[in-house]
Amino acid sequence: EAHAERGASGELRLRLVRLQKDLPLLSGAELSAARRTLHSGWATLRQWEERMRDDILASAEVICSTLIGAGSESLCGRTFPLVVIDEATQATEPRASIALALARGRVVLVGDPQQLPPTTLSEEARRAGLAVSLFERALAAGVAPVVLTTQYRMHPLLAAFSSAAFYRGALTNGADPASRLPPPRWPSRRPLLFVDAAGRRGGERAAPGGVSVLNHTEARAVADVVARVCGREGGAAPSDVGVVSPYLGQVALLKQLLAKQGREEARQARAGGGGSGGGTGPSGGDADGGVGGGEGGGGGGGRGAGGGRSQGGAFAAADATLSEEAVEVRTVDGFQGREKELIVFSAVRSNGRGAVGFLADHRRLNVALTRA
Template sequence: GSLAADGGRGDRRGRNKAPRAAAIAAADASSSSHYNKAGCAVPLFDVVVVDEAAQATEPSTLVPARWIKPGGVFVLVGDPKQLAPTVLCRERAVSDALAMSLFERLQANGAIAHALTVQYRMTPEIRAFPSAEFYGGALVDGRERPRGVRTRTRTLRGATDDDDVEIDVDDDVAAAVDASSSVHVHVHARPYVVVDVRHGVERRGAHGGSGGSLSNAAEAKLAAEAYVAIKTRAAAARSNVVSVCLVTPYRDQIAALRAALARHVAAHDAKWAPAEFATVDGVQGREFDCVILSCVRARGGGGAGFDDDDGDDGDDDDASAAARERRSRRTIGFLGDARRLNVALTRPRDRLIVLGHAATLRRADETWARLWTDAERRGCAFYHAALAGRTSAGQPRRDGARASSASSFFDALLPVERGTRRDEEEERRRPDPPPRKRARGTEAAAPVDVVDLVS
């Protein structure tokens, strides 16, 4: 048979020929409606497959369904635990009606969904939390060790012996782990690292983003240091190009990240670690060797204060859950969407670095609280040595001493130990500051967090 693809608006001739001349046709859901203009009066296909069906609105999914022959098969492929359909309408009745995909509606009405639980992308260390949190621990690893890569198995320490993990690492990292018990050596080998950017502060409109988008200069600086460390290692190895994506929920932070990394991505050795910048929505369905996730939201210092809670909606579990979700969205915006978090955490193949303000995220959202707790338990939670006025070896830093260089980002990470969480817990228990008064005619903070796509 033959294959034809819908070329979109600029390829009308190819589009009109596709359904009659090809055994297989590829098109987005909306473009398949043009098959009618090609003079097709009868259904065309024995099988119609709709990919990313859980992210499509119900009406758009029904468009290609009209071209199934009698007795044909209609296959919906998607992940209802990731991004939901994009609905821009702010009228709740309309948005609620369109927010559920046909995939989810069929599931809710008893249709049997066949779960594909073997994942081939992430290392086990990266896969562990998303699997437990979003998929009930159902994901299993099918990824094999790349051919020609020499690795050794080493044990990385967790909070307890039960939390220790075995991991395959490069020869040079294995030698460093064998030579030292320091956690600063072990962090180099960890594919999954969560960094508490305690001094970070969110700023609105600092980079001129539309609608008063948010940025966090401290996270942008650390993201640049993390990228340089990855790039330096890749350039030294000179074996494989390492793809890096810097992901954030906000366009203003993308501008901050671009500015922080400008000279690094322009350097001659950047070819070994090409960098991309995108929002969480922009990386749905994609994958990278390394992902640096900048969470941005931080209420400290000059950051935006929390809005008052609407109060308890009653004893009903569903109502209480809805109230918690609304409060989370008001406090941390996009980060309060568990589906977006799932997307962000499952994009990397080999390394995931999460930069965020732990106290803000813990307090605002239960999913984020579990993520930090899990990272601490597994020995994956850190904070930056320079932020504590200490050297990477844990010694007090002399006045005037420079912070760790960009190339030693991982050396400058100190482990978050159980005792260090007291201050965070006390901060979480403090009452929220009163909501700031807004000038008449200005919008509240929450509506700014409408869909923010960067391709």
């Protein structure tokens, strides 16, 4: 019955859309009749879809939702024997409370207090405690956490720094180094590279509007690195590569450069000139900028570093066109909970004061260094 109703709703929606498009061609009695048909038709369709949604939710063993979505009308009046909140250390307490209201039995908070806290734009709200997650408040109240200490994502050499700096050396490695191979023709036996462009011109500056920071020299170096690892000589697919930076201004600049680079690559391909991967080497960058390679990232601590993959992922064939869509470019905050085979990290900051901006928060630095 549900299957038949689903098919009927699709047919009804199609008829209503067609009738809606024909309205400008109608007049008089025909127009009035069409409007009545549309009104009753859309009402019927909404009833069918609500009934199908309720049937699906009633028969589902697991329902996934955002924290805000947990307060939606479709879940109103429903309770569950178990509620699991993922990335709980990044959720404000009011948001987490929406999901807590659905629990009639147990609640599991999954998170890592050594990674990003809730985003709180209001300084007044931050001082009042909104930036402290329910997870952290529970720890402070003496709730004993279950700590996951085995990480399965990173190459052990990539995990070593985060383990020592953020987790008191407690992380152990479930990943076999032999299964965490860099892309073909990686220029080092180690999974981590640094591109040093200290002293070059065109470094850190305020982004247009003055609300962010960017670094043109470093951005050009990052674009060159991406072109090399994704080109014929590099062997990595663009979809395997992620570019991470703490600043929205730098993210926007990197997307522009990669889009331009992708258009040039496409032009060369049409002309028979091959793809990316040429150039004269890194054209600049920040002294703190680097290239992280291999399989990477995810801390341990309160959340642990489980998840990820049980087997090392291999790099896909480098047959996709290089572009800002193919190579994912995000802020550090936007990359939390995500991973790529290879990460290029653009730190942006390069100044005589030694100011590191957002990266002064060790939790943001931890996320940045554990995405690969």
